[in-house]
Amino acid sequence: MELTESTVEDAKSGNRDAVGMVYRVLAPKVLGYLRARGAEDPEGLTNEVFLAVIPRLPSLEGGAAGLRTLVFSVAHARYVDEIRRRARRPVQTAYEQEYDERTTPSAEVTAIEQNGSAQVFGLLSLLGEEQRSVIGLRILGDLSLEQTAQVLGKTTGAIKQLQRRGLENLRQLMTDRDGR
Amino acid sequence: MQEGRDPIRDMIAESGLDADDYAGVADALATLRSVVPADPPTPSAELAALLTAGTVVALRPRRNSLAVASGVTAALVLASGVAAATNNLPDPLQRFAHDVSEKVLPFEFPDPDRHAQGREGPVQLPEQAKNDTDQGKHVGKGEGGGKTANPGSQEGKAPDKPGKPDARPTTPPTPTPPAPDRPDKPVQGGGEDPGEGDPSGPGAGEQGDQGDQGEDSPSDATTKGEDPGDGGNKGGGKSGDRSLRQG
Numbered sequence: 440m441e442l443t444e445s446t447v448e449d450a451k452s453g454n455r456d457a458v459g460m461v462y463r464v465l466a467p468k469v470l471g472y473l474r475a476r477g478a479e480d481p482e483g484l485t486n487e488v489f490l491a492v493i494p495r496l497p498s499l500e501g502g503a504a505g506l507r508t509l510v511f512s513v514a515h516a517r518y519v520d521e522i523r524r525r526a527r528r529p530v531q532t533a534y535e536q537e538y539d540e541r542t543t544p545s546a547e548v549t550a551i552e553q554n555g556s557a558q559v560f561g562l563l564s565l566l567g568e569e570q571r572s573v574i575g576l577r578i579l580g581d582l583s584l585e586q587t588a589q590v591l592g593k594t595t596g597a598i599k600q601l602q603r604r605g606l607e608n609l610r611q612l613m614t615d616r617d618g619r
Numbered sequence: 620m621q622e623g624r625d626p627i628r629d630m631i632a633e634s635g636l637d638a639d640d641y642a643g644v645a646d647a648l649a650t651l652r653s654v655v656p657a658d659p660p661t662p663s664a665e666l667a668a669l670l671t672a673g674t675v676v677a678l679r680p681r682r683n684s685l686a687v688a689s690g691v692t693a694a695l696v697l698a699s700g701v702a703a704a705t706n707n708l709p710d711p712l713q714r715f716a717h718d719v720s721e722k723v724l725p726f727e728f729p730d731p732d733r734h735a736q737g738r739e740g741p742v743q744l745p746e747q748a749k750n751d752t753d754q755g756k757h758v759g760k761g762e763g764g765g766k767t768a769n770p771g772s773q774e775g776k777a778p779d780k781p782g783k784p785d786a787r788p789t790t791p792p793t794p795t796p797p798a799p800d801r802p803d804k805p806v807q808g809g810g811e812d813p814g815e816g817d818p819s820g821p822g823a824g825e826q827g828d829q830g831d832q833g834e835d836s837p838s839d840a841t842t843k844g845e846d847p848g849d850g851g852n853k854g855g856g857k858s859g860d861r862s863l864r865q866g
Contacts (some may be wrong), residue, residue, distance in 0.1 A: 455670070455671065455672070463659050466660060467658065468655055468661030470655070470659070471646070475651060486663045486666045488659070489669075490669065493666075494669075509822065511795055528712075538843055555668060559647045559651055574630075574648070575651075577626050578651055581626055584633060599633060602633070602634055603635070606631060606634055606636060606641060606644055609644050610641060610644050
């Protein structure tokens, strides 16, 4: 499923079906990005993203590409807000054995392991924050270099450099892991 | 990035890296895409309502126009205030601003009437002087050249107070009794005229200068006192000449 320019135009003019299509196409990608980044409540954050984006549709510029950039800009900002909130007020909960990942893996970790992506998540977590953001937005958000630069507020050259270093680091990490 | 293209291969190519060397990395990153679900998450009640209602038209443009209108209004008020403070508004507006500021504000804008008087004071002076001269002629016709001491006094007085036209009398001065009636009046101001006023003039006789002394009202005497020498001197000289011509 891909967003067409006419669908975006219809969504801008308030067409209910077109707005629903925008949500159906982009919400899974946003959810995947937030999951990959380790958001605490990726579904809730995804809802917040679209609650912020849909009222802004009438003033949207740039067609489908502009909409994709806007959606992931809001998603990334919400994720950064959550990280800062967590840093300010760490949540303290009572110990519950069933959620102790040292003995029992969580449902999410189990699902990821089943998909065979646990190792990649582990490797990605070793990258720098900006390198992870670039790789996540490019692979999960299907954003171009320019769109990623807009979302992160950097130049295209800086994004190019970040993704190159990220790929090089990933390769090095994989080589080190296989060498053990 | 459109679907149908491989963003991972694109990334590797854009970075100038060898695709073969990074084939393992590309395969590992491809597994990342498995975290993207096929279906969107269930929308919350609020989001569901928004999706059902469609796009809500934003009020932003209206807020912008309001902000622009407020800014223009503030600029106009400021400009008007500055113009009023510097007395640059048209007279009716300036008068209105003065009235309003007088009643409402803790300060007052300039009154255009006062400013106009202040500006036109020196311009009106010759007319006033002419009136006084006419009066002097009128009175002096039957009473001798000495009556025309007033013009002389005005000539001497005018440059001293150019910005205070209000100080000038608006009603004709009350004719004073002729000099001979009050010979013993103390000499003030222009009283020095007899000695200084054109003694060589053919009609500058004592009578004219005496008239000067005698005709001066107390108020005139006071003004003369401000500039006794010139005013009296000119008045004396002219009065003598005029009385000759008239005679």
